Amino acid sequence: LLHPQCILCPSMRIPFLTAIWGALVFTAGSQCPPTTEWIDPDTPASACTMTDVRGNQLELVFSDEFNVDGRSFQDGDDPVWTSIIGFPGTNSQINAYTDQKDYTYTKGGYLRLKVTADGAKVEYDKSGSWVTDTRTYQTPMMQGFNKFCFTEGVVQLSAEFPGRGNQPGLWPAFWLFGNLGRATVLTTTEKLWPWSYNHCPEPANEEANQHPREQQRINKCMGAAETEPYGLWPNQGRGAIEIDIIETMPGMVKFDYGA
Secondary structure, eight states: OOOSSOOEEEEEESOOSEEEEEEEEEEEOSSOOOOOTTSOTTSOGGGSEEEOTTSOEEEEEEEEOOOSTTOOOSTTSOSSOEEOOBOOOSTTOOEEEOOOTTTEEEETTEEEEOOBOOOEEEEEEETTEEEEEEESEEEOEEEOTTTSOBSSOEEEEEEEOOSOTTOOSOOOEEEEEETTSOTTOHHHHTTTTTOOOOOOOOGGGTGGGTOHHHHOSBOTTOOHHHHGGGTOOTTOOBOOOEEEEEEOOOSSOOOOOOO
């Protein structure tokens, strides 16, 4: 899990009722690679290369057209995506994640993600007492954690969002997450997300820089004695960064972000 380079893995969250198709990732290269398990054979040859805004030639390294009907994304069923289960504890979410096949499936050339108002309940032991957690909605979340990862490149996707533009409550997204943590597993992201800071400030400037020695688990102030046991380079700040390719929160609320 701990590796000297920044690695990004794709994730899709909550409802695209008719969703992602043609998810493409390009990285720098000189020619189109041969067909591999990472490149969908249905991807047209015209998508094998592209030129970025700096004029660099990029080659396709991953694609998924979702053209095959009936794919299952339960744990272990798909080489790229996993539909997770769980009761998320952040952002005041009132949903539970489900991996049931009728919530995440392919049909008619689309990946389709479904949301329902079917409640979900879980009971678990907390400090010797049984606790019940109930959620109002069931939704899917697909991750590519530790399956397909890359260090840099260009990402393209096509998606249709659910509901009306003025209908609140939904939060569809497609995003990348640093491989040092796993989204929704809070013990892996504490003091790692969303750091991308690589500076060791003087003690007098600690507060102005959000106290990286205390708040950033892997910070630039750490020397070789602290990093070598984990195979990390010394004096390099790292974290589980989040890059949102697209993230929408529809509704009628207008946010005031100030001047």
